[in-house]
Amino acid sequence: MSVEQAALAEVVREEWGRLTSLLLAHFRRLDLVEDALADAVETATTRWPRDGVPDNPAAWLHTAARRRVLDRIRAEAMAQRKMPLLVMDAEHRSTATAFADPGDLVEDDLLRLVLMCTHPALDPAAASALALRLVLGVSTADIARLFLVPEPTMAARLTRAKKKIVTAGIPFAVPSADVLPERLEVVAQTAYLAFTAGYAPGSGPDVVRTALAAEAIRLVRVVLVLRPDEPVLVGLLALMLLQHSRRDARVDADGGLVLLPDQDRSSWHQDEIDEGVALLQSASLTGPIPVRAAAYVVQARIAAEHATATSSDDTDWGRVVDHYDDLLALAPTPSARLARAVAVAEASGPQAGLDAMADLDDQLPRSHRLPAVRAALLERAGELDAARSAYSVAIDRCGNDAERADLLRRRDALDG
Incomplete structure (x- = not known):
């Protein structure tokens, strides 16, 4: 891949999601x-x-796309013999705000654009998928993995959601924050899905796509300003x-994957751990927790077990299993x-972990993580031929380059 191709990719x-957001906000x-x-x-x-690659590649794409939108609007106006006011208005709005650098998009604008995609007339799953694709720039392939579908x-589904916006007459306009309560769970x-991606x-x-994960965190913080005691948001944050x-700690000097037991815990961000633990102990989560928030809170408790342990061996794996049961x-x-x-294997040994995942193949037919976990547990159990086969399945399914490289290394190590 050439330098120019790599820069464009x-x-x-x-920036695809941000570019889409900026253009939609105007047109x-x-x-x-x-x-x-x-x-x-x-x-x-x-x-x-x-x-050559422009100094600001995202701004170049934004300008080129904006010009094409204006050309189409002009053509439509001429074809329908309308006054050119539509073009003039579009030009005014598109030039009033220049393309900002990646960190300059107003956070409230991000929330409004997510709200735009999560109209209650859409199925909640379709609405989330649409927001992930259009606003946050998650690829269709990765969204499919998040929803466990081909x-x-x-x-x-994305195509149907877009068509419904048109056929149902849903205004594809940026709404005000007063619609937040009815769309809170979808937001x-x-x-959550954007952070996972x-x-x-x-x-x-x-x-890890740090910018996307950070964008998801900023989105939750923005909503928390509007609803500071909402358990869903406190638990999710x-x-x-x-x-x-x-x-x-999850990335080595060469960009490779570092698994949890091998991570340098001194490089973990202690201020974020402290804030996360404090949120779990806040008044919003100390009383009865609403059902819509409970899953986020339990997952946060699992994450806290890992984040506060001094090592993988120091982790209370039995308590982690109990949290997963919840x-x-x-x-x-x-x-x-x-x-x-995985937690069962750490608490009770690799065979117990294998038994706990015995009937998951039909439920996760495209997941690379299922055969990857199976391979690691088979390796620990001494079943090297079966482990090698499982690693091969995981490698074939894996779409992430860094994870695939780690799986290849682990399979090759079996031969060594």
Whole structure:
């Protein structure tokens, strides 16, 4: 891959959602924005190798896409013989705010754009998926992994959600924050899924997409300003901070994956751990916890067990298993069952962990983490041939370059 191709791939991966958000905030035309951004990227594939990578690649794409939207609006106005006021108004709004650097998008604007996508007329899952794709720039493939469905299925869901916006006459406009109460749970789910996509990307070269995870945390903080005692948000923020605190230790000097037992705990962000623990002990979470918040709180308690232990051996794995039992009573997802199996293996040995995940294959048919965990436990149990086969399955399924490299290393080590 050339320098120009790598730069374009990076800006599309990191800035697609922000570019979509900025253009939608001005033009309110989803169809034009998506087509214009795609055209801008296609133009960049031919222009950048010839002219060089621009100083601000995201701004270049924003300008190119904005011009294409304006061209389409002009063409529509002329075709319908309308007065040019529409074009003039669009030009005024699009030039009134120049493209900002990645950290300059007003946080409240991010919330309003998420609210825009999470209209109550849409199915909550479809609304979250739409916000992840359009506002936060998560790829369709990674969204499909988050929802445990095939990529074509998720692509079809996104298409249906966009069509419903048009056919139902839902205004694709940025709403005010007074609609927050009716959309709170979908906004929280969207932030949670966005954080997951940043913390453990399903595809691409990165161990962690720090900017995406941080964006999800900022979104929750913005909503907390409006609803400071909301248990859903307090529990979710605690979970995010406790997980995010380990981000630097999860990547080695070469960009490779470092698993929890091997991490340098001195590089964990203690201020975030302290804040997360304090949130778990706050008044919002000390009384009866609403059902809609309970799953986030239990996951935060699991994260706190890891974040406050001095080593993996020091972790109270029996208590972690108990927390997972509580989580499964609230949300019996296959991903939670797999995570519980890991904890069971640490508490009671690899065979107990293998037994705990014995019937998950049908529920996680595309997951690389299921065969990866199975391979690691089989290796610990001394069943090296079976471990090698499981590693191969995990490698075939894995879409993340760093995780795949780690799996290849572990499989090769068996031969050594």
